[in-house]
Amino acid sequence: MASKEQRHRAIQEIISVESVSTQAELVDRLRGKGYDVTQATVSRDINELRLVRVPLGRGKHKYALAQLELTEDVMDELGRIFQTFVHDVDRGENLVVLKTTDGHATGIAFLIDRLRRDDIVGTLAGEDTIMVVGRTVAEAKRLQEEFEDLLA
Amino acid sequence: MASKEQRHRAIQEIISVESVSTQAELVDRLRGKGYDVTQATVSRDINELRLVRVPLGRGKHKYALAQLELTEDVMDELGRIFQTFVHDVDRGENLVVLKTTDGHATGIAFLIDRLRRDDIVGTLAGEDTIMVVGRTVAEAKRLQEEFEDLLA
């Protein structure tokens, strides 16, 4: 018997390949692949998979994979990680310097990069040090404060 | 008279601050701010703003700003990073092992974690090695293939 998990994968595959605009349509596609389910089940699947129905304008819609990283989430995660691995925040002009547990600088720098903030020009990571290059001194100052808040 | 554009701004502000789960609720909030509209209008606004209703599990939902990066993007980025830093992919049962340029394992492992894939139980990173724990051998096998494809 086709498991729920398999069906979930099938759904993700379908919506990432073709453009599905309603659950009824998704039911059709699933039936085509041998998953005989109803709209109710698909609705629950969509909930569990956290899929979103994105409006495309002119009344069109399509289902899409939920964005896994909302900026808030990244900040949340960054918060947790900061408390664990970051020991110190300092700054010289527009350069914010973070001291981390040995070996974790690169990982944290990756995460910071992923924020894609306009006020961050880029990051550079060594073994236990990250340099975050702010666009301006003022922006770096604000950044420093934000980072410090994460530590608190 | 309050313009449509102002109302659009108000909507974006509302949903980014509080958790709005239905259009009716959004109508209430808007009325509280002096925008006297009906659900129909809000529905049209949501379409124009391309807002999505994200399932949060247990039947809860909230409206959110359209998401800019879909999972595909993360995979794209992972692809670029893999080509630069990952040298080898191997596997023993349900453990996929990645060999990376020295010092980059942690960073890449962070990124893999962020995919939050159901088929990945977790990752463990050393200096130049990442172990990705697959949920099953079959899934790990598929993962290995995916990773290898990224290298190609």
Next chain:
DNA sequence: GGGATATCCGCATGAATATGCTGAATATAC
């Protein structure tokens, strides 16, 4: 001004989605 055209939005309703309830299947405990 007045007619033509376009935008906006409410109403009513149709379309789409979510869910309470139930029974069946499966896992877990005894």
Next chain:
DNA sequence: GTATATTCAGCATATTCATGCGGATATCCC
């Protein structure tokens, strides 16, 4: 084994959302 709990999914329906239509107001051109 049987008993008990949990998961799963269908049905019927409630809830939520989208939209055709028409009226109101605005805009432009003559």
